[in-house]
Amino acid sequence: MSHVRIEGLTKRFAGKPPAVAVDNLSLEIEPGEFIVLLGPSGCGKTTTLRCLAGLETPDEGGISLGDQTVLDVRGKVNLPPNKRRIGMVFQSYALWPHMTVRRNIGYPLRTRRVPREQARTRIEEAAELVDCAALLDRYPAQLSGGQQQRVALARGLAAQPDLVLFDEPLSNLDARLRDQVRAQLHELHARLGFTAVFVTHDQSEALALGDRLAIMKAGRIEQLDTPERVFEEPATEYVAGFIGMSNRLPLLRQGEGWALASASGADGQAGAESQTVVDELPVPRSHSEVSARLRPDDLQLCPAEEKPPAHSVGLPAEVVDAQFGGRHMDVVVTVGGSRLHAQAPLTGKPWARSLSRGQRVTAWFAKDVAIYYDADGVRTAGHTPTAAVGA
Known part of the structure; x- marks a missing residue:
């Protein structure tokens, strides 16, 4: 040694x-x-x-x-x-x-x-x-x-x-x-x-x-x-x-809430097609632009007509592809202009077996499972690790 x-x-x-x-x-x-x-x-x-x-x-x-x-x-x-x-x-x-x-x-x-x-x-x-x-x-x-x-x-x-x-x-x-x-x-x-x-x-x-x-x-x-x-x-x-939070949702502050940035204009403001996705996120008000990062198993799916749980962010989504993964379906959806990956458990959710391309669903995640980063890619909220960053 x-x-x-x-x-x-x-x-x-x-x-x-x-x-x-x-x-x-x-x-x-x-x-x-x-x-x-x-x-x-x-x-x-x-x-x-x-x-x-x-x-x-x-x-x-x-x-x-x-x-x-x-x-x-x-x-x-x-x-x-x-x-x-x-x-x-x-x-x-x-x-x-x-x-x-x-x-x-x-x-x-x-x-x-x-x-x-x-x-x-x-x-x-x-x-x-x-x-x-x-x-x-x-x-x-x-x-x-x-x-x-x-x-x-x-x-x-x-x-x-x-x-x-x-x-x-x-x-x-x-x-x-x-x-x-x-x-x-x-x-x-x-x-x-x-x-x-x-x-x-x-x-x-x-x-x-x-x-x-x-x-x-x-x-x-x-x-x-x-x-x-x-x-x-x-x-x-x-x-x-790189560590597995492959899902990225770009968000812009819009009044008291947040909007998907997929249709943002050249000035960085949310475009007409943007939707307010949630009234409140654990992000300091000093930030006007953030990215939410999620792992595929943190992104849940439910039928489009079903309301997601309280304290979660629900987004209208469209299925791009669905593959059998054993105890879950590996699903690709689009939300606005973002392509996201989800794992839909099959236990107790028989509807997930029949997911097909073009199907409308609701993609949702708990607010506290996402990690939020500012425009420079640095964490915006919560405990910041003591690790060397940029060392």
């Missing part, structure tokens, strides 16, 4: 203009902590990981692992990967096809010149940890995808590194295997307590594995907090959209 400190890390790639992949990023990781870098393609998460590994040379900044400085751009320190005491698990497994599982797991031990007998013990211990001890004499081509990924994990742990880096290691597995290996990885970290940085674009992986999540945008950390806080209190609209 090792404490990790990243200070002012910046990485640019040549071009006109140069592309800034990582932008003055600072982060501290406690010994034994599992940090997940989460974000879409191009946000800088993989480049950050590669800088930690020594596979990319940053333009500015510093990195220390424990009491060892592995990168100091000003001081012209940049240790190569084999000097950094790290383990790495790749998306593509990266196993040597001509080597047995035993030799693949032992490869980092050979590069560190670990004595043969000690290396043999470590290989067998690492293989036992990930349940692939019976595979040691096989070759990668004889293994399933899940088995290959477990071998890659064993290789990353065999040298007992100060830090283990994971570059989207589950993305090549099918859904069942992904869940299985994810659960094994979570259990393994709980048992061994290694320090880890895990890169993914999958929010379910991030929520399940991370002690803290760093949501990245344009090379910076948009929010850094526990999975629970990020999920329940996304600090910005960008984070809300």
Whole structure:
């Protein structure tokens, strides 16, 4: 285990203009902590990981692992990967096809010149940890995808590194295997307590594995907090959209109430086709324009003639598509100019089974389940997380 400190890390790639992949990023990781870098393609998460590994040379900044400085751009320190005491698990497994599982797991031990007998013990211990001890004499081509990924994990742990880096290691597995290996990885970290940085674009992986999540945008950390806080209190609209609050309703203040902004004019005022949707929302009066963010399972549907519950916002909607999802229907509706996703439970609601394209319904949500963001994408009401925003 090792404490990790990243200070002012910046990485640019040549071009006109140069592309800034990582932008003055600072982060501290406690010994034994599992940090997940989460974000879409191009946000800088993989480049950050590669800088930690020594596979990319940053333009500015510093990195220390424990009491060892592995990168100091000003001081012209940049240790190569084999000097950094790290383990790495790749998306593509990266196993040597001509080597047995035993030799693949032992490869980092050979590069560190670990004595043969000690290396043999470590290989067998690492293989036992990930349940692939019976595979040691096989070759990668004889293994399933899940088995290959477990071998890659064993290789990353065999040298007992100060830090283990994971570059989207589950993305090549099918859904069942992904869940299985994810659960094994979570259990393994709980048992061994290694320090880890895990890169993914999958929010379910991030929520399940991370002690803290760093949501990245344009090379910076948009929010850094526990999975629970990020999920329940996304600090910005960008984070809300990425963490599953995919439904967005743009609203403009209209007198004492609010109107859908889908038909707003060039001056930003609600157009003639806008409808007042609710008289009161938990938003400070200083805001004239907000966006409400909701998860699909927070958006409810009922027949058009049925009145939604009290303390809720009801909106006339039209069904675009409805798909059977087991215990619910996955439904796409349009509200004004907004396309929204809802999950209509089938238990006790037989009418939801017959939802069809073009059908008029009422979409509604409880006022307190939505999170509201101002024109700059920052939360407008309620408790603001203490996480780093824009750090």
